[in-house]
Amino acid sequence: MSGGGGTGTGGVDDPIRLAAVDGQSVPRHGLKAVLESNVINHERLPMLEVVCERMVRNFATSMRNLTSDAIEINLDAITSVRFGDFMENVRLPAMFGVFQVKPWESYGVVVVDSALTYNIVDALLGGRGGRVLPPEGRTFTNIESNLVSRVVQMALDDLARAFEEIAPVAMGLERMELSPRFAAIAEPTNAAAVATYTVLMEGRGGTLSVMLPYSTLEPVRDKLLQRFMGEKAGRDRMWAQHMASELYNTQVTVDVVLGEKMMPLREVRGLEVGQTIAFSHRPDDALQIHCGGLLLGRAHIGQRSGNIAIRLVTDISKGYPK
Secondary structure (H helix, E strand, O other): OEOHHHOEOOOOOOEEEEEEEOOEEEEEEHHHHHHOOOOOOOOOOHHHHHHHHHHHHHHHHHHHHHHOOOEEEEEEEEEEEEHHHHHHOOOOOEEEEEEEEHHHOEEEEEEEEHHHHHHHHHHHOOOOOOOOOOOOOOOOOHHHHHHHHHHHHHHHHHHHHHOOOOOOOOEEEEEEEOOHHHHOOOOOOOEEEEEEEEEEEOOEEEEEEEEEEHHHHHHHHHHHOOOOOOOOOOOOHHHHHHHHHHHHOOOOOOEEEOOOOOOOHHHHHOOOOOOOOOOOOOOOOOEEEEEOOEEEEEEEEEEEOOEEEEEEOOOHHHOOOO
């Protein structure tokens, strides 16, 4: 593909990404540029978007019951990123909640930024409201970590409830970390889906991000690829019933193999009209029944009401090797 001015883009020898070396930009070429590219090209998961939208309602209700404040929660975006890039771009200080999806034996990470952390602590400890600014250079205390972990576990329970239409899951918070290094649950190059939420509590709040590696979602990937239709998780029962009824009325061709014989090409070329080819089958032997080139079973051949007919002597559902 060529652009204006005669310069090509997208070729193997064309620069795709620039790297800084000694303060200068050096183009990277070919396979190395593709492997080190920040662009993640992953298939869209429509039902994952539905799950994240459902979590908004569940989490907002839980936060109102916990804080007795007017809570507003918005889903900002669902993006696909590399795990390492996501963790490196988290603005510190922040809290990292490592959780396990027990039926799938996989992990995810919840990231709570410093603004939301201090405002959650202020709300749970009876603060007067108003936006609480995080102090510069101070890390979180054990009390603050325990209070935030309570909210994170509540968010995970709401996310598990949102997944009920897809599959029954249980998400349990394992630990809270203050450094992204201790929250590493996947290889830096692994792709992950990140849902970012904005949480507002009477004018104060911050952001909460839920990161799920695609390897974690693999057990339900087929269901997440479905399109959302009503409350049936993408499955149209009427269409499935119609398809099943039409399949039963479908006409198929069944072949009855009277016999097979290997012959040299010179004998085949020498065949004449009226010549008899002898097979090893006897008249009372069961013959093979084929459909679409596959062996279905065996049957005896005969006549019924003046028509050629067969009578099955084996069960088709079991299948038989040739």
